[in-house]
Amino acid sequence: MAGLALAGAAITWAFAPSGGSDVRIAEGRALYAEHCAACHGANLEGQPNWKERLPSGRLPAPPHDETGHTWHHSDRQLIAITKHGPGALVPGYESDMPGFAGVLTDAEIEAVLAYIKSTWPEREHAFQEQRTRADPGP
DSSP: OHHHHHHHHHHHHHTSTTSSOHHHHHHHHHHHHHHTHHHHOTTSOOSTTTTSOOTTSOOOOOOSSTTSSGGGSOHHHHHHHHHHOGGGTSTTOOOSOOOOBTTBOHHHHHHHHHHHHHTSOHHHHHHHHHHHHHOOOO
């Protein structure tokens, strides 16, 4: 019985609007500041004109707040992008974003995503949660 209660608590925590505990979100905020903010903005705002291609043909870093499209992706997709770069979802896609496999652990990537998700309004959070639940994975 205790195992079921613990499993239920874990599922509730995983899908909580904040995406996790205050400690996890604080860790994610610090990791985001160190590894992501230079491109995606200190306030998750992304680079200017992020929908317009650069002379290189690549797109600027998008925002991670509700004005961007991060919340359109499932957790599995967001983890894959973070670990391996955007080409993980669209093979051959060229981006200035590096993959962070070998730089951030899976737990650290999940903490960064918990921080990002903690900033979204309920509508975007609910949409992303639904995407995550519907994503069967590879």
